[in-house]
Amino acid sequence: xxxxxxxxxxxxxxxxxxxxxxxxxxxxxxxxxxxxxxxxxxxxxxxxxxxxxxxxxxxxxxxxxxxxxxxxxxxxxxxxxxxxxxxxxxxxxxxxxxxxxxxxxxxxxxxxxxxxxxxxxxxxxxxxxxxxxxxxxxxxxxxxxxxxxxxxxxxxxxxxxxxxxxxxxxxxxxxxxxxxxxxxxxxxxxxxxxxxxxxxxxxxxxxxxxxxxxxxxxxxxxxxxxxxxxxxxxxxxxxxxxxxxxxxxxxxxxxxxxxxxxxxxxxxxxxxxxxxxxxxxxxxxxxxxxxxxxxxxxxxxxxxxxxxxxxxxxxxxxxxxxxxxxxxxxxxxxxxxxxxxxxxxxxxxxxxxxxxxxxxxxxxxxxxxxxxxxxxxxxxxxxxxxxxxxx
Numbered sequence: 001x002x003x004x005x006x007x008x009x010x011x012x013x014x015x016x017x018x019x020x021x022x023x024x025x026x027x028x029x030x031x032x033x034x035x036x037x038x039x040x041x042x043x044x045x046x047x048x049x050x051x052x053x054x055x056x057x058x059x060x061x062x063x064x065x066x067x068x069x070x071x072x073x074x075x076x077x078x079x080x081x082x083x084x085x086x087x088x089x090x091x092x093x094x095x096x097x098x099x100x101x102x103x104x105x106x107x108x109x110x111x112x113x114x115x116x117x118x119x120x121x122x123x124x125x126x127x128x129x130x131x132x133x134x135x136x137x138x139x140x141x142x143x144x145x146x147x148x149x150x151x152x153x154x155x156x157x158x159x160x161x162x163x164x165x166x167x168x169x170x171x172x173x174x175x176x177x178x179x180x181x182x183x184x185x186x187x188x189x190x191x192x193x194x195x196x197x198x199x200x201x202x203x204x205x206x207x208x209x210x211x212x213x214x215x216x217x218x219x220x221x222x223x224x225x226x227x228x229x230x231x232x233x234x235x236x237x238x239x240x241x242x243x244x245x246x247x248x249x250x251x252x253x254x255x256x257x258x259x260x261x262x263x264x265x266x267x268x269x270x271x272x273x274x275x276x277x278x279x280x281x282x283x284x285x286x287x288x289x290x291x292x293x294x295x296x297x298x299x300x301x302x303x304x305x306x307x308x309x310x311x312x313x314x315x316x317x318x319x320x321x322x323x324x325x326x327x328x329x330x331x332x333x334x335x336x337x338x339x340x341x342x343x344x345x346x347x348x349x350x351x352x353x354x355x356x357x358x359x360x361x362x363x364x365x366x367x368x369x370x371x372x373x374x375x376x377x378x379x380x381x382x383x384x385x386x387x388x389x390x391x
Contacts, residue, residue, distance in 0.1 A: 006365055008357035011331055017198040019165050020289040021174045025190025025210065025269040027277025031061045033115070033389040035279050035302030036135065038107045040386045042089060043305060045103060047384070049096065056296050058130065059302030059310075061279045066123070066271035070264040072221075074214035077123050083108055084130040087302070104128050116190050117182070118212060118267035131368055144379060145273035148307040150338040156296045156309065158317030159333045160325035162286075165203065168241045170194040170287055171327045173235055185229055188216035189268025202243035207233065219255070222262045226250060247254045285314050285390045294333065300390040303342060305383040309338040313347070315374060315388050316345040316379060323368050324352065333356040345376045 006333075009200045022029045038058045046054045067079035089100050108126050112119045162170075176192050177179060189210035197204045209229070230249045239241050254261035266272055280299030283289055298310035305311060313336040321334045337349040352365055372379065382388065 003347055004352070004366060004369055006357065006362055007353045008352065009333075009353045009361070011355045015200055016292075016293055017165050017196075018291040019163075019169045019196040020291070021169045021173045021194050021196075021287065022192070022282045022289070023190065023192030024177045025271075027063050027065070027192055027269065027271040027275050028282030029277070029391055030116075030269070030271060031063050031083075031237070031277040031279045032282050032299070032301035033304055034108055034111045035059055035061045035085070036300075036386075037111050038085065038104055039302045039304065040384070041103050041107050042100070042384065043111065043384050045098065047190055050093060053304060053306045053384070056088035056094070056304050057087045057302065057308060058085060059279055059299055060086040061230050061302065063271050063277040065271050065276045070213050070259050070273075071214060072216050072218050072259060072264075075264070075266045077266055077272060080123050080125045082089055082125045082127055084127045084129060086131075087132050088132065091132055092118050100130055101128050104130070104382055116268055118189070119269070120267075123267060123272065140185075147218075147343045147387070149341045150309045151307045151340065152309060153338060153340045154296070154298055154309045154313065155204065155335065155337045156298060156313040156317045157294045157333060157335050158314075158321040159293060159331070160288075160318070160321040161331065163198075164243075165198045166286075166288055166290060167197050168203070168237070168243060169194050171241060172196075172207075172233070172237065175240075176207075176209065176233070181232075185225070185232070187211050187225055187332075188229065189263065189265050189312060191269040191271070203243050203306070204248065205233075205237070205245055206248045206251065208250055208263065210265040210268055210270055211263055212268050213259075213266060216262070216264065219258050219262065222264075223253075223255065226253070261293060272379075283391055285388070286318055287389065287391065305380055307344060309344060310338075311383065312344060312376075312380065313388070314340060315383065315390065316376075318351075319388075320369060320372050323335070323372070324354070327364050328354070328361050330357070330361075345373050347373075 001301045062084040064082040066081040068077050069075045152363050175195050189212050191210035195206045237245050250263045285300050300311040300314040305309035317334045317336050324332045333353040334348050335351040339348045
């Protein structure tokens with residue numbers, strides 16, 4: 001490919017590594033997840049009704065925290081969270097109206113019902129600010145060919161493989177939010193945040209888990225349950241992740257302050273009263289926030305799958321990087337740069353950086369990159385089907 005440049009790099013050992021994951025019930029993850037669900041539902045509605053995806057972007061969302069009173073034995077929600085969704089969509093084609101507001105409402109409430117056990121419909125209010133798109137961006141969708149023009153000039157990056165710390169942070173959050181863990185510890189809410197630190201060969205995980213107050217009888221019960229959970233996590237990290245790591249759980253807790261000194265929630269997420277969320281502030285498309293890695297400012301969640309390179313290239317860069325690693329087993333970084341108005345299958349720059357590249361590996365990399373762009377239409381279909389997680 002003419003735009004492709006392959007570069008050999010010498011990786012430098014990192015003394016310190018920091019990796020974060022915002023779990024299922026974190027306010028930022030909620031925003032990303034729901035925006036993406038709306039995007040997939042809307043894309044498939046357009047396809048079903050008109051045989052093609054029309055102009056939309058649903059990547060601006062805010063979850064404004066509500067108000068709650070937390071009490072041992074069970075508190076109450078006194079003011080609901082407000083989910084605000086904005087940006088642009090196609091509302092009408094000739095005389096046919098697309099029920100955008102109904103699609104949004106169903107996606108929001110069904111996501112909460114499927115993912116957060118204790119969030120009731122009355123705990124969430126929806127405010128839709130989705131408007132019709134600009135003429136210039138709508139016109140992109142009229143330029144029909146096999147591929148649409150890119151609707152933005154954006155640079156995206158992906159990399160492989162994951163480090164030990166990256167893998168561990170991701171798996172640890174998934175374990176805490178697994179059905180098995182929730183059955184064993186029903187008091188643990190879905191709002192989980194993990195900050196992983198590796199200092200040379202020492203590992204530390206600082207973990208925040210929201211406790212559901214109706215499962216906690218009193219302060220002594222809270223700290224007893226907290227100790228049990230911490231011991232379970234130490235055991236998991238040691239046996240399943242093969243790490244002798246320090247675990248710090250809910251470090252803001254203070255004994256003797258009753259409810260005020262414990263991390264309690266009514267419905268398992270701090271969005272009920274403590275913290276708001278926003279699209280783009282959470283995990284990258286690999287499910288992590290890796291402070292030692294390059295990252296784009298583009299949030300993939302909610303963007304359309306046929307012209308917005310902020311989604312397409314974001315996921316594709318990681319896909320290509322993983323395929324390169326599978327082929328040559330070397331650390332690599334893949335950079336993709338689009339230009340607004342230019343077809344999405346024609347990036348203006350592709351840069352692949354490979355650790356200690358050998359000349360014989362150039363052709364392998366070229367073939368992987370070429371194959372991915374030749375089959376870009378198939379990849380886009382998979383994005384529409386929701387095959388790739390972007391949170």
